[in-house]
Amino acid sequence: MAPQESQHESTEFTKSTGPTEAAEQGRTGRRALLGAAVLGAGGAVLGLSGTARAAGEGHGGGLKTLPVPTVIGHRGASGYRPEHTFGSYQLALDLGADIVEAGDLVPTKDGHLVCRHEPEIGGTTDVANHPEFAGRKTTKVLDGVSTTGWFTEDFTLAELKTLRAIERIPANRPHNTLYDGRWQIPTFEEVLKWQDEQTRKRGRQVWIYPETKHPTYFRGLGLGLEERVAKLLRTYGKDKRNSPVILQSFEPTSIQRLNRLVDNPLVVLLSAANSRPWDFVEAGDPRTTADLITREGLREIAGYAQGIGPTLDLVIPKDAAGKLTTPTTLVKDAHAVGLVLHPYTMRNENPFLPAEFRKGADADAYGDAFGAFRVYFATGIDGVFTDNPDTGLLARQDFVNR
Ligand code: G3P
Numbered sequence: 001m002a003p004q005e006s007q008h009e010s011t012e013f014t015k016s017t018g019p020t021e022a023a024e025q026g027r028t029g030r031r032a033l034l035g036a037a038v039l040g041a042g043g044a045v046l047g048l049s050g051t052a053r054a055a056g057e058g059h060g061g062g063l064k065t066l067p068v069p070t071v072i073g074h075r076g077a078s079g080y081r082p083e084h085t086f087g088s089y090q091l092a093l094d095l096g097a098d099i100v101e102a103g104d105l106v107p108t109k110d111g112h113l114v115c116r117h118e119p120e121i122g123g124t125t126d127v128a129n130h131p132e133f134a135g136r137k138t139t140k141v142l143d144g145v146s147t148t149g150w151f152t153e154d155f156t157l158a159e160l161k162t163l164r165a166i167e168r169i170p171a172n173r174p175h176n177t178l179y180d181g182r183w184q185i186p187t188f189e190e191v192l193k194w195q196d197e198q199t200r201k202r203g204r205q206v207w208i209y210p211e212t213k214h215p216t217y218f219r220g221l222g223l224g225l226e227e228r229v230a231k232l233l234r235t236y237g238k239d240k241r242n243s244p245v246i247l248q249s250f251e252p253t254s255i256q257r258l259n260r261l262v263d264n265p266l267v268v269l270l271s272a273a274n275s276r277p278w279d280f281v282e283a284g285d286p287r288t289t290a291d292l293i294t295r296e297g298l299r300e301i302a303g304y305a306q307g308i309g310p311t312l313d314l315v316i317p318k319d320a321a322g323k324l325t326t327p328t329t330l331v332k333d334a335h336a337v338g339l340v341l342h343p344y345t346m347r348n349e350n351p352f353l354p355a356e357f358r359k360g361a362d363a364d365a366y367g368d369a370f371g372a373f374r375v376y377f378a379t380g381i382d383g384v385f386t387d388n389p390d391t392g393l394l395a396r397q398d399f400v401n402r
């Protein structure tokens with residue numbers, strides 16, 4: 001059985017069934033800061049042969065200093081290592097990722113922030129092999145979905161530190177299981193220290209892209225995420241407009257809350273068009289993602305955020321056969337109100353690619369990921385989350401040299 005992930009993205013695929021992804025899914029000053037970045041990937045052709053354009057290069061720090069299209073290591077380099085481990089984060093930097101998604105943030109029982117994609121950790125750690133925690137296995141309703149397993153909010157940090165990370169999708173990434181058991185669950189505070197160490201060691205600014213996961217759910221448990229994130233960012237001097245930390249969430253009210261607490265660049269994640277952010281569901285707000293990506297909806301987002309992180313399908317929808325169709329106007333519409341776009345998620349393996357880019361039917365084999373990157377970059381997106389940052393960087397090189 002697939003480890004449960006989120007309503008936004010399911011990443012378990014098998015040879016026989018193929019993709020099962022149900023839904024692969026202001027401040028004026030801040031917006032001005034991003035003005036150059038909003039030029040998008042099209043700016044990459046302005047003359048930096050072989051090198052991605054640094055958006056707004058030479059006009060100040062922050063997001064403007066990032067190459068465009070920006071290659072974001074999704075959960076690190078999770079195509080090659082168990083996700084959200086320092087092994088995965090470190091490799092993403094070694095491969096050259098512009099930003100590392102470190103990490104998806106969930107809380108512990110004693111209020112620490114740790115890096116896991118979900119509060120349920122049965123699929124990404126060895127907790128099932130710890131008899132002392134057998135009694136913690138339970139079923140909860142998480143954002144309306146009945147979920148069985150072990151939950152970070154039922155463990156202290158000290159208890160979680162006795163666990164080891166494992167590969168989430170061994171059917172697609174059998175080689176990654178070599179690394180099962182090697183790394184602990186990182187804390188967000190460890191990530192912030194690691195970021196500084198790596199910046200010093202590598203002589204280049206390391207960027208991170210943390211995400212608040214299920215913020216309404218956790219606030220209901222008395223474990224609000226945003227204040228904890230803000231406190232740590234302040235402690236480490238990374239709460240500024242130009243700090244190398246972009247914050248993201250699927251819940252617009254989480255981003256609005258962060259907007260009141262810190263000055264970091266903020267990104268609203270967008271799932272399938274017919275889905276509703278869970279904070280909207282809880283508040284009785286009837287709007288769906290389709291409403292958020294209208295010009296009016298995007299204008300509203302631009303009032304408190306600097307970017308959107310849409311599912312790739314919102315940029316280029318697929319047909320019933322899983323092939324790409326015509327790009328939507330989302331890139332143009334978002335840019336028109338000053339928002340950058342960092343869609344998710346590009347992965348090399350066949351089942352995750354649009355159907356026309358698959359090679360054979362093996363669930364653990366690579367398809368023509370370069371072909372898919374080429375088509376997505378051509379839409380003018382400003383960056384992309386990818387499990388395979390090295391592939392993304394080569395694809396960007398191809399794109400800027402085309
Ligand atoms: O954060 C961008 C992307 O990671 C959103 O999807 O479900 O992998 O967190 P998810």
Ligand code: CA
Nearest residue numbers: 101103104211
């Ligand atoms: Ca994420």
